[in-house]
Amino acid sequence: MRILYLLNNIESVGGISTITIKKIEWFIKVKGYSIVVFVKSHHSDYEEKFNGKLKIYNFGSVYDGLSGFKKIWYVLKFKRFVKGLIKKHNIQICVSTLTSLDFFTLVSIYRKVPKVLEIHSTSKIIIQKSYYIKKHFYKLYDKVVLLNNLEKSNYGLKNVTIIPNFIDPGNNYNKKEKKKIIISGGRNDVLKQWNHQIKAWNLIYNKTSDWEYHLYIDANEEDLNFFKSVVEKNCNSIKINQAIPDFRDKIMEASILVLSSKLECFPLNILEAFAEKTAVISYKTYSGPLTLIEHLKTGVLVDQDDVKKLSEAIEFLINNEEMRNEISENAKEFSTNFAPDKIMNNWLSLFESLIHENS
Structure with a gap:
């Protein structure tokens, strides 16, 4: 399986970066999959220890502070960059934690390639006055993944599934x-x-x-x-x-x-x-x-x-x-x-079903 992850950052000490790195490592080490990672800015030489199974691409642009015209240019650049990654690596599924312009744009790129949106923030932050606009785009994703059942009822979406984060056993x-x-x-x-x-x-x-x-x-x-x-x-x-x-x-x-x-x-x-x-x-x-x-x-x-x-x-x-x-x-x-294999096999089943549905 060839997976594209789209992230803001892969080096942050925050929860999203930490758990995503662990997911990537599981797919590479346990399943032998090839993983491509899109990051908004900066990454280290982290990929070097995976013998070519991991490729990280630095987009090098952010939309914060951009004027109207520059935002249009940003969207066009984003689409071209992501399309290039999907085509170059023959990507089978995209997984994104991105928001705002990236969130709205991703669903229009190679529609036959399944898109999964991970939401790590609580609905109390996301569901504001503008949600009725966002909701249309949430529906365009093949699947929206939330972290717990308490969040699910707040979105009013049919394409939602629950996959929590996992934790290593901690036997030390x-x-x-x-x-x-x-x-x-x-x-x-x-x-x-x-x-x-x-x-x-x-x-x-x-x-x-x-x-x-x-x-x-x-x-x-x-x-x-x-x-x-x-x-x-x-x-x-x-x-x-x-x-x-x-x-x-x-x-x-x-x-x-x-x-x-x-x-x-x-x-x-x-x-x-x-x-x-x-x-x-x-x-x-x-x-x-x-x-x-x-x-x-x-x-x-x-x-x-x-x-x-x-x-x-x-x-x-x-x-x-x-x-x-x-x-x-x-x-x-x-x-x-919340053992790693238990949670990651849920991700694996989700990916396999979406790829099969879109094949």
Whole structure:
């Protein structure tokens, strides 16, 4: 099978890039497929270790900030570039996570080649006033893939299927002793509400002097310094770090993972914590945490934006090692539902059926 993936970036430490790289590696290593990747800008020499099975092409253009005429030129360039890749590599199926102009344009390119759209954002963000226009284009994709069933009913589409992200088993948890560390990580976005975690910890840190709180934020130096200044002002002993590719290694050592997001569709950090037996505390965020966490069984759910209750939940798990262990054991078992082969075989079945239908 010859697959074309269309992505904004393949090097980001964010969830979309991380999980897509893992999918690509599975198709190459397990099935021996040839994968072509379109990226909007910049890529490393990542492809060199796959003996010709992976080709990455840098489009080198973005539409942000373009005027009306230049946007038309961008669309024409995009169509020509993608058509060239499909023709050159005899692509059998296209999988895209792109949005805006790219999303609208892709469906008009070689209509007989099946197009799959992956949506990693929650419908609470996507379904706005302009959705009635977007909905027409969603219908033109052969299949729209969402990450959980809670999202499905919001789109009003018939060409939707659910394929969640997967997680590696994480059998290394017992090789590192759990430390008295609370951890969280992600991009620097107002939706992540890092200030909520800082405020929550500030309410209880003087009661838990032997515990540390580590935040790994994907931000520029100026923003990181801002968070550090907030922490220093409150003297609440949180360590602010730049986001790192091997964040899962940090999860492995930590005893508690906290999420304070306003919205999350399918946070990989939760599954990684499950797999590494790290107890999870999260706001009752739509829709990811609500579909992954059963309160006091696989994690702790806190009323949305209630900083005081978030603080109380953190203190509760700090003081209840037995409950932390019980939650972690249950979550570890639950994470087996998202094993790589199980999830990727769903993708494989989808691709095979679409190629057969369009042959």
